[in-house]
Amino acid sequence: MQLKQRINAFIALGTYLKRIAFENDYEEAKRIFQIAEAENGWFTQDNIRFALKSWSEALSEENIQQWISNYQMEETNPKIVAIIMAGNVPLVGFHDFLSVLITGNKVLAKLSSNDKTLLPFFSNYLISVEPDFKNYIEFTEGRLKDFDAVIATGSNNTARYFEYYFGKYPHIIRKNRNSVAVLTGNETEEELTALADDIFRYFGLGCRNVSKIYIPENYDFEAFFKAMYSWKEIIHNHKYINNYDYNKAVYLMDSFPLLDNEFLLLKEDNGFSSPISVVFYEKFSSFQKLKKVLEVQSENIQCVVSNANLPNEVPFGMAQTPDLWDYADGVDTVDFLLKLP
Template sequence: MTIKERISYFSKLGDFLKNFNTENDVALNLSEIDKKYFDELEYKINSAVHYNGWFTRNNILFALKQWSEALTEENLETWLKTYTIKEDITPKTVAIIMAGNIPLVGFHDFLSVLISGHNVLIKPSDNDKQLLPVLCNYLAELNSEFESKISFTQERLENFDAVIATGSNNTARYFEYYFKNKPNIIRKNRNSVAIIRGDETESELKALAEDIFRYYGLGCRNVSKLFLPKNYDFDHFYKGIYHWNDIINQNKYANNYDYNKAVYLMSEFNILDNGFLMLKEDEGYGSPISVLFYEFYENKDQLQQQLEEKAGQLQCVVRKEISAKNEVKFGETQHPKLWDYADGVDTMEFLINLN
């Protein structure tokens, strides 16, 4: 397959994913291939919902929608035009150890390996193993060459040339030791933060709520901490996010809320609480589910210096006026572009240099 053909096939996959959306569950005017895989993916969506309590139908459809919007020929070509990808490479086998915190969280690595011309060996997370195989089958239907380029395993990884592994800080130490003799990208825990000026509109805070609550806060792009000006009006913040109050009706989220509230009350920590989200003043960056840490700042330059020092822990910095590469506006954390790499590591450059 040529690069142009691979772009075309992934673009067609993006078109297929457009059939799945939160507004209308009925897909119309499907092609023959789409008809074949529509019911299969619907079945696997329902399976994923039953298998993993965090994977609600709404969140899965949200993830599919983001990929349908990303996988266009224009986006793929814009992403790849800055690289020199040779047509006549000798494909390497790249193993991907995927996380399972949000639906299809490992898809960008999967896409990067295949679009660069290499073969992929996938070790999926038990928490997210329903959806990706259907997308692989769809690609193989478009071109049978994908069958020999994609493989899955639940066993110990063998016969691979490089690895991309995502896990916690603890598992990362194991990965770094185990894969020290292979070219690798090892990803650790990261968190996202938001900088509040105090003059945000209600619509901006509503957008920020999406950054906080989408996927129940389980993703590295979810905001887990606020930086606030002194004497900030918390009522203004809580009014802006109140439209997410139904989240407390999700059992797993509610269980975390009840547990964390009990721990904080017994420990006599000072918390703010609106019935579905607790705010706790804390210097940490990774807050528990149902909790948002906050920290006051007085000097913007000092805050900027602090964030630069903590850059290795941060995925996104959300603010009203963006000025740096990893900064995004309110409501944009869950809409990354193809060229927005996890941990700031250029996956495509890594893959191109394998040859």
């Protein structure tokens, strides 16, 4: 299968994703979305459609061409790449899936039990557009075998097991990461409202969700909390409110000081991985010191949301819509795949 065939198939998939993300007359797609939500209560219809919209925009011809123009792609014998996918947000493993196929390699995917419906459905559409993909895509629930390389995503704990089992293969193994925002106090209302999207989208479960904010000394939270109210309806999700009530009770029993707007808790903490419904905050005294902190903690940070002219910062509201060339953990997946022996 030629590169042009693969590109055209993914462009067609992007067009299809756009249609079903915005329209309700695709009965089979609606059925799949309902199954996905039944299997994982965090996969609301709104979040599934947001994921589809984001991928439909990423899979434009212009974006794909710009992405692959950075590489020299030669047609070689395809390698079988095992992908162990996470299941924290809808289609979280799609970029790895796309990268393996666009480079002419074969996917052997082990899906998370939390997200096992969406990707096979869209793979079938991809095969309907380009039947040659049928020999390039395999999903398995059993033990992975007969592969040439591994891309695995999990927690810091599972990463140790991945290293043990797959260390002898060429591999990319991803661990826990979280995203942070740096506020100056000069943000506009629009910017803070966009930050609310970065915090609450997918209920905060993604590695690109802002789970911590850095604020200057004597920061006034009034504008921040006002902007957060754009997501006040999130408290009506039963899974979210259960987490909010639990975390609030635990913190209050331990006498931790909290800022609370009745659906979001702010806790001063130097950690990064805040629980659902909680955002950590930490004060900084100077940007120079903060830059050093961010550099030292780079292994824990997926992206930095800010307008403070920090290195590689992401604009407010854009954390959940990365470009194709924005690689998780800063590891160039396509370069890795093109260099497989």
